[in-house]
Amino acid sequence: MKNTLHFGDNLNVMHEMPSESYHLCYLDPPFNSGRNYNIFLANSKAQKKAFGDIWHWDDTAIATRDAITHYNGRHPELIDVMENVSECLHGFDTILKSSGRHGDSMRAYLTFMAPRLAEIYRLLKPTGSIxxxxxxxxxxxxxxxxxxIFRPENFRNELTWFKGYRGTPRKNRYQQEHETILFYSKTNAYTWNNIFSEYKDPDLKRYNKVDSEGNRYALVKRQRTNGEVYYGKTYPRGKLQGDVIEIPVLASTSKERLGYPTQKPLALLERIIKASSNPGDTVFDPFCGCGTTIDAAHGLNRHWVGIDLTVLALEPMERRLQERHGLQANRDYHIEGYPTTHQDAVLLAEQSPNDFANWAVTRLGLSPTPNSNDGGFDGTGKMLLWENRHVAETEQQKLPVIAEVKSGRSLTPNQVRAFRTAMQDQGAAIGIFVTLHPVTRGMRNLAEAEGFFEHNNKRYPRLQFWQINDSYFTDGTILVSLPWQIDERLKASPHHDSQSTLF
Ligand SMILES: C[S@@+](CC[C@H](N)C(=O)[O-])C[C@H]1O[C@@H](n2cnc3c(N)ncnc32)[C@H](O)[C@@H]1O
Known part of the structure; x- marks a missing residue:
């Protein structure tokens, strides 16, 4: 299988993948933590978040629930699974119905996760694990x-990743020092390799004997059940890995860090991949972020396939594959769903307007809104207008910027009016209206009437248009006018040539 990175919503991408393709799936989806990651700072040192983790019981959730309840049987092996999933979700509705907004948010999150977990089940080989x-x-x-989905008898472990505590201590409860990793196999006949945790005596002093094959060992005093004492050989392999994996979370100064907010340590993924796959197998990560799974899999001679919604993730991924393994996109691995020409962009917009909108707003350094049809804008972020190391980030002046993406040819002043309302609702200092085709004179007139945002004696139009055209794909030009810090970053690489300053 060819190593591939897909850009897009993993549910759509997984639908198209053949059943029983992968030996191992690791996924680290958003957690429904309630944190909003949708803030993007202009300063290249402060490159930030790629996605939000706040869920709403909205039209998307309702449509997804409907698609589960009335599963169209596209993959017949999922018909029964979807029926059971649907009943399970109804059970959650009963549990959560009295929890108001939090309950709705959880229902939306679980409705998002359910069909994706079912697809992963389909995509795993019979010997595979999740x-x-x-x-x-x-x-x-x-x-x-x-x-x-996987059935209780295929539950193998609830792993505790003991990551240690970093950040501001919480005063009214215990510090959260761990995350959970649920391990299930698809069947009872699954790939498994014993993993030994690292030996804690690095100088191996007690292993002072050498066997006929040159391996060091120690003689350890033991007792048989009949009381007889004997000396047995013990080799320095460490002990069998338990269900608590102790690996510190990446420090902010760690060399491994790529600036991606939820990046996991490589060592954690290496341990999982070694335990549940063999060299030559294919490892799959449908929420691959900045590519920790991909990087670990490649280093361990596994094939790999990753999916992520945001190009903000694909860029650091390419960088790490290049720097750590000398791999180059489109030579050593495929990239799917990522426009590199104007024609690609038109095609993506036709096939998947949401993915196109996500791609376009992330080109501006903004974060996609969770539901692109909601609220009249597709991307949001904040401009940092000045920076002072001695002032807390939260107190620095940040102004909201929003963007709306219209990929169709039919462009009308009413669309600009709706966007203007969204700008007012969001208190946006600047709004960017993104198109693939030229806007009309009437639209320009409306935008001009919005006037200017002033900063440092310079004026920036409050409502601007960015028409994505060939020049963007050839030299990265984005003709919008913003205060210098954002300008700097916008001049960054337009596509996956790994030089972006976003991270
Ligand atoms: C917690 S992060 C994964 C971090 C990753 N394990 C790493 O070490 O970098 C979750 C990722 O899921 C992606 N994501 C969220 N919804 C998605 C979807 N529907 N399809 C594909 N990716 C999605 C986000 O863009 C984000 O990069």
Missing amino acids: YLHCDPHASHYLKCLLDV
Whole structure:
């Protein structure tokens, strides 16, 4: 199988993949933590978040629930699974119905996760395993879903990733020092390799004997059941890995860090991949972020396939594959769903307007809004207008910027009016209206009437247009006018040539 990175919503991408393709799936989806990651700072040192983790019971959730309840049987092996998933989700509705907004948010999150877990089940080979990384917000519900899809007898472990505590201490509860990884196999006949945790005596002093094959060992005093004492050989392999994996979370100064907010340590993924796959197998990560799974899999001679929604993730991924393994996109691995020409962009917009909108707003350094049809804008972020190391980030002046993407040819002043309303609702200092085709004079007139945002004696139009055209794909030009810090970053690489300053 060719190593591939896909850009797009993993549910759409997985639908198209053949059944029983992968030996191992690790996924680290958003957790429903309630944190909003949708803030993007202009300063290249402060490159930030790629996605939000706030869920709403909205039209998307309702449509997804409907698609589960009335599963169209596209993959016949999922018909029964989807029926069970649907019942499970109804059970969650009963549990969560009295929890108001939080309950709705959890229902939306679980409705998002359920069909994706079912697809992963289909995509795994009979010997395959899934590792679902989650935190305490939703792990108990996700375990129920996995029981329904993979069946309880295929539950193998609930791993605790003991990561240690970093950040501001919480005063009214215990510090959260771990995350949970749920491990299920698809069947009873699954790939398994014993993993030994690292030996804690690095100088191996007690292993002062050498056997006929040159391996060091120690003689350890033992007792048989009949009381007889004997000396047995012990080799320095460490002890069998338990279900608590102790690996510190990446420090902010760690060389491994790529600036991606939820990046996991390579060592964690290496341990999982070694335990549940063999060299030559294919490892799959449908929420691959900045590519920790991909990097670990490649280093361990496995094939790999990753999916992520945001190009903000694909760029650091390419960088690490280049720097650590000398791999080059389109030579050593495929990239799917990522426009590199104007024609690609038109095609993506036709096939998947949401993915196109996500791609376009992330080109501006903004974060996609969770539901692109909601609220009249597709991307949001904040401009940092000045920076002072001695002032807390939260107190620095940040102004909201929003963007709306219209990929069709039919462009009308009413669309600009609707966007203007969204700008007012969001208190946006600047709005960017993105198109693939030229806007009309009437649209320009409306934009001009919005006037200017002034900063440092310079004026920036409050409502600007960015028409994505060939020049963007050839030299990265984005003709919008913003205060210098954002300008700097916007001049960054337009596509996956790994030089972006976003991260
Ligand atoms: C917690 S991060 C994964 C981090 C990753 N394990 C790493 O070490 O970099 C979750 C990722 O899921 C992606 N994501 C969220 N929804 C998605 C979807 N529907 N399809 C594909 N990717 C999605 C986000 O863009 C984000 O990069």
